[in-house]
Amino acid sequence: MPAAAAPAAETVACDQAVFTSVRSGTGEGYRVIAASPGMQAHEKVEITRRSPSHGALCEEDPQTVGLEGYKLPTGRYCVAWCGYAGQEHTARGGQRVYTHAVLLDRSTWRQFQANPVAVHAALAQHIEANGPVLKPANRLEKITLGLPKPATNMSILADPSAAPSHAIDSALAAAADLLAGRSLVLTEAFGGFRLLEKILLSLPLETRESLSVSVGVRFSPSRKIRLAIVSEAQGDLQRRAAGQPTQVCQADRIAQDRQPLFQGWEQLLRRWWREGRRQDIQYLTTDLCHGVSCDALDRIAGICEQIDALDGLSADAVRGAIALYERARPTTKPEQVLTEQLLSNAQARLTALEASGDQ
Amino acid sequence: MSTYLNQSQNQEAECMICGAANAGDAEQCVECSAPMALVHDTNQPQGEPQIVTILGDSNVGKTVYLGFLLDMLSQQASEYTAVPIGAHSVNVQQTVISHMACRMFPPKTPMEADQWYWAYYQICNRAGRHEQWVDLVIPDMAGESLAAELANPKTFRVISNLTSRSAGILLLLDASQAANGSSQPDFFGIKMLTYLDAVNQANRRDLVQTPTAIVLCKADQCPECFDDPRRFTEVNLSRLWNLCQNRLANVEFFACSTVGALAYATAPDEDFVTTIPLHTALRGVLEPFEWIVEQL
Numbered sequence: 001m002p003a004a005a006a007p008a009a010e011t012v013a014c015d016q017a018v019f020t021s022v023r024s025g026t027g028e029g030y031r032v033i034a035a036s037p038g039m040q041a042h043e044k045v046e047i048t049r050r051s052p053s054h055g056a057l058c059e060e061d062p063q064t065v066g067l068e069g070y071k072l073p074t075g076r077y078c079v080a081w082c083g084y085a086g087q088e089h090t091a092r093g094g095q096r097v098y099t100h101a102v103l104l105d106r107s108t109w110r111q112f113q114a115n116p117v118a119v120h121a122a123l124a125q126h127i128e129a130n131g132p133v134l135k136p137a138n139r140l141e142k143i144t145l146g147l148p149k150p151a152t153n154m155s156i157l158a159d160p161s162a163a164p165s166h167a168i169d170s171a172l173a174a175a176a177d178l179l180a181g182r183s184l185v186l187t188e189a190f191g192g193f194r195l196l197e198k199i200l201l202s203l204p205l206e207t208r209e210s211l212s213v214s215v216g217v218r219f220s221p222s223r224k225i226r227l228a229i230v231s232e233a234q235g236d237l238q239r240r241a242a243g244q245p246t247q248v249c250q251a252d253r254i255a256q257d258r259q260p261l262f263q264g265w266e267q268l269l270r271r272w273w274r275e276g277r278r279q280d281i282q283y284l285t286t287d288l289c290h291g292v293s294c295d296a297l298d299r300i301a302g303i304c305e306q307i308d309a310l311d312g313l314s315a316d317a318v319r320g321a322i323a324l325y326e327r328a329r330p331t332t333k334p335e336q337v338l339t340e341q342l343l344s345n346a347q348a349r350l351t352a353l354e355a356s357g358d359q
Numbered sequence: 360m361s362t363y364l365n366q367s368q369n370q371e372a373e374c375m376i377c378g379a380a381n382a383g384d385a386e387q388c389v390e391c392s393a394p395m396a397l398v399h400d401t402n403q404p405q406g407e408p409q410i411v412t413i414l415g416d417s418n419v420g421k422t423v424y425l426g427f428l429l430d431m432l433s434q435q436a437s438e439y440t441a442v443p444i445g446a447h448s449v450n451v452q453q454t455v456i457s458h459m460a461c462r463m464f465p466p467k468t469p470m471e472a473d474q475w476y477w478a479y480y481q482i483c484n485r486a487g488r489h490e491q492w493v494d495l496v497i498p499d500m501a502g503e504s505l506a507a508e509l510a511n512p513k514t515f516r517v518i519s520n521l522t523s524r525s526a527g528i529l530l531l532l533d534a535s536q537a538a539n540g541s542s543q544p545d546f547f548g549i550k551m552l553t554y555l556d557a558v559n560q561a562n563r564r565d566l567v568q569t570p571t572a573i574v575l576c577k578a579d580q581c582p583e584c585f586d587d588p589r590r591f592t593e594v595n596l597s598r599l600w601n602l603c604q605n606r607l608a609n610v611e612f613f614a615c616s617t618v619g620a621l622a623y624a625t626a627p628d629e630d631f632v633t634t635i636p637l638h639t640a641l642r643g644v645l646e647p648f649e650w651i652v653e654q655l
Contacts, residue, residue, distance in 0.1 A: 029503040030417075030501075030503040031506060044511070045507075049507075049514055054470070055466070087629070093464075093467075094467065220392075221387060221392055222392045222471055240386065240473060242384050242385055242386045243381055243384050244385065
């Protein structure tokens with residue numbers, strides 16, 4: 001039997017803008033040199049304000065790549081690929097920083113699970129195939145990006161269980177700090193993208209879809225980034241961050257000697273990350289946890305723990321769990337859904353135990 | 360645990376440029392990124408320093424001009440003595456002099472305000488019978504930030520705060536481009552003056568009173584500029600000239616150059632040309648500043 005043709009990859013079209021330094025008839029230096037017609041004036045201002053300019057990438061390697069993600073005043077979310085594109089055109093030393101930004105409306109952003117690393121990967125493919133835009137253009141068409149494959153096959157983090165455990169602990173500690181409303185600058189020499197993705201996927205969708213983030217772009221207070229992952233010297237970074245409402249720490253030390261802020265939530269996700277249950281994490285944080293406050297997270301995690309524990313329970317213990325959760329009055333939608341799932345799984349488990357005669 | 364939270368541990372300090380409250384240990388203003396050292400260093404009996412702002416398009420030579428100006432002042436050029444307040448004030452001078460000594464222009468100024476040079480000097484004019492001391496803060500802004508602010512005011516609030524508080528303006532324009540027929544310096548100049556008009560909330564009857572020196576840079580490439588800067592502006596930057604006459608109450612025109620000779624270099628594997636300053640030849644650097652100080 002002939003193999004079925006692979007389905008065409010799903011794509012989305014979105015507005016784009018290029019911010020870099022070129023010389024033209026109307027000026028020179030860093031500015032938005034080209035944009036698709038859908039970009040609005042307020043969005044242009046925000047992109048100009050936040051995009052990295054001369055010397056703003058953490059590394060000087062010509063292959064260095066950075067990421068920025070932030071919400072625009074119009075409600076759209078901007079994800080930018082930052083890198084070098086040859087020498088700065090005035091040849092006054094240094095390389096030209098090239099920033100290619102895409103603007104995602106809410107539904108498109110959610111198609112990417114509000115994961116800027118996935119958007120960045122799709123954008124990187126486009127730039128690799130087409131090259132950077134270095135000539136000012138009056139009009140730039142919308143860009144077409146491929147949507148990410150299902151969670152288990154997503155790039156960057158192909159095998160979470162293989163990740164060192166301190167990376168998981170660091171990601172969860174950072175996620176908890178962000179949930180508590182703090183701003184973070186994490187120093188991480190390698191694996192900044194992997195860390196960012198793990199932190200973000202450990203946050204409920206509604207928290208991460210408006211979070212401003214960056215990787216590989218020098219920390220600047222004027223950029224107002226909530227989560228910046230950098231590879232800068234600690235001394236200089238701490239000097240610049242002094243007095244700013246920002247916590248600076250090394251990524252591999254953030255989890256040390258701390259009291260968990262969301263103990264149940266962190267414990268569940270730590271176990272799931274280690275078990276490689278990325279799909280479950282994505283379902284929980286992206287599809288399930290809508291409209292819940294941070295205090296509900298521990299309760300939600302408790303129900304998930306109970307669902308996981310069912311397989312090891314005796315029939316009496318399963319009956320006890322059924323009785324307990326039938327009396328429960330879940331206050332949020334995710335708790336209701338999970339409680340229903342728990343009761344359904346418990347009933348199935350009880351039926352299986354009774355059929356096998358195992359009491 | 361190496362983690363630490365930067366919190367206000369000392370008394371709060373108010374930013375000199377935007378007035379925002381900052382933690383006592385902040386090095387840069389949390390709102391506008393101006394160095395808080397300006398505030399800490401200003402605890403002088405003379406009170407708040409005056410701000411002189413250098414404005415100009417990208418690549419016009421603001422950093423080079425400021426670096427050489429401060430270097431001349433600190434070498435007691437003319438009747439002036441300049442004392443830098445804080446080591447950070449010397450950075451721009453050091454960067455410019457060390458690069459030019461190696462026959463290189465200094466690197467581009469980044470758009471991020473926290474990366475700008477801020478020079479804070481006490482200037483003494485010994486020309487008259489009495490010494491006249493002036494505290495001056497002179498920021499070196501990125502031309503791109505200025506252009507972005509002109510296109511969309513409030514993009515960089517630090518710029519509007521600076522220009523509204525400025526006691527004097529040095530507007531640098533590329534004379535060589537203007538002499539070659541480019542309208543870019545002319546348009547940049549009128550945009551900048553229009554912006555100053557708006558920042559000063561001047562109406563048609565009230566002219567902008569802030570002393571403004573129009574500095575025609577790179578005049579070594581169009582020497583006629585030195586003969587009569589006013590006439591040069593009238594002919595080559597006519598739009599700007601007309602606006603100056605109509606909107607500025609206190610304006611003067613100067614020609615200036617810092618480089619004696621230029622070379623252009625490239626390599627077979629390079630797709631760009633590097634401009635090399637072979638030697639410096641300062642001319643007209645001090646005069647616009649002297650004029651501004653006289654007006655204060």
